[in-house]
Amino acid sequence: MSQWGHxxxxxxxxxxxxxxxxxxVPIMAxxxxxxxxxxxxxxxxxxxxxxxxxxxxxxxxxxxxYSVKKKTSKTVEEIADYIWxxxxxxxxVVYCLSKKDTEAVSKKLNEIFHTKGRxxxxxxxxxxxxxxxxADVEEDQKHHRHYEWSVGNIDVLCATIAFGMGIDKxxxxxxxxxxxxxxxxxxxxxxxxxxxxxxxxxxxxxxPSPSR
Numbered sequence: 001m002s003q004w005g006h007x008x009x010x011x012x013x014x015x016x017x018x019x020x021x022x023x024x025v026p027i028m029a030x031x032x033x034x035x036x037x038x039x040x041x042x043x044x045x046x047x048x049x050x051x052x053x054x055x056x057x058x059x060x061x062x063x064x065x066y067s068v069k070k071k072t073s074k075t076v077e078e079i080a081d082y083i084w085x086x087x088x089x090x091x092x093v094v095y096c097l098s099k100k101d102t103e104a105v106s107k108k109l110n111e112i113f114h115t116k117g118r119x120x121x122x123x124x125x126x127x128x129x130x131x132x133x134x135a136d137v138e139e140d141q142k143h144h145r146h147y148e149w150s151v152g153n154i155d156v157l158c159a160t161i162a163f164g165m166g167i168d169k170x171x172x173x174x175x176x177x178x179x180x181x182x183x184x185x186x187x188x189x190x191x192x193x194x195x196x197x198x199x200x201x202x203x204x205x206x207x208p209s210p211s212r
Contacts, residue, residue: 012045019047064192071195076105079195080112083156089122091149092156094130099160102132106158122152133159 018027029042043052072078079094094109096102109130118125131145131154148154157163 016045016047066192066194068194075195076108077112079105080109080116082193083109083128084113084116084119087155088119088128089152090155091152093163094156094158095161095163096158097160099134099136102134102158102160106130106132106156109156109158121155128155129153130156130158133157133163135160135162 018025027046027048029046029048031038031042034042039054042048069078083092094105096105113128113130116128118127121128131149133142133145137145145154145157149157
C-alpha cells in the first residue's frame with residue numbers, strides 16, 4: 001500500500017475501489033510489519049475512516065527460540081540430522097534464497113532421509129519426506145504439495161521466502177521478519193534457526209520441542 005505499492009505490487013494502489021463498490025462494508029487492513037508512514041498511507045489509500053482503530057502489538061515472540069549457526073559444506077547434512085533426531089512428527093520449512101536451492105536442498109534431504117530408513121512419524125512407519133515450493137511450480141502441484149505438507153504427509157518444505165504468507169496451519173508459526181510473523185499459535189514453542197555464510201538457509205519448526 002505504500003513502499004510495496006509502487007515497487008512490488010502496483011495493483012495494491014487500486015484497492016481503494018473497494019470503498020466505491022462496497023461503501024457500507026467495514027474494512028480491516030493487516031500487516032506483519034509497517035512503520036508509521038506505511039500505516040498512514042494504508043489508511044489514506046484504502047480511504048478508511050479518520051477515526052479507524054489502530055492496534056499494534058510487540059514484535060517480540062517469547063514462544064520462538066532463535067539460533068544462528070555458521071553455514072558449512074555439511075550444512076544440509078546437519079539440517080537432516082537435526083530434523084531426524086529432534087523434529088520427527090513436526091512441521092517444518094527450510095527457507096532458501098533461490099528456486100534452484102529449494103530443489104537442490106529438497107533432493108539432498110530426501111537422499112539422506114532414505115539412507116536413514118523408516119521411522120515412526122505421526123503413528124506411521126515411513127521415510128521422512130521433503131519437497132520444494134516456489135513460484136515456478138505448476139499450480140496443481142503447488143496445491144498438492146501445500147495440502148500434503150499441511151496434513152503432515154510431507155514433513156519439510158524447502159521454499160523461497162514468500163512461502164508462508166497467509167498459510168492456514170494450526171501448528172506452524174512464522175519467525176524472523178516474515179518467517180516470524182507467519183507463526184500462528186502463540187501458545188506453542190517454535191524453533192527458528194539461521195544458517196549463515198551468506199543468508200542462504202533459514203529453518204522453522206513447530207512443536208514438540210525439547211524442554212528448555
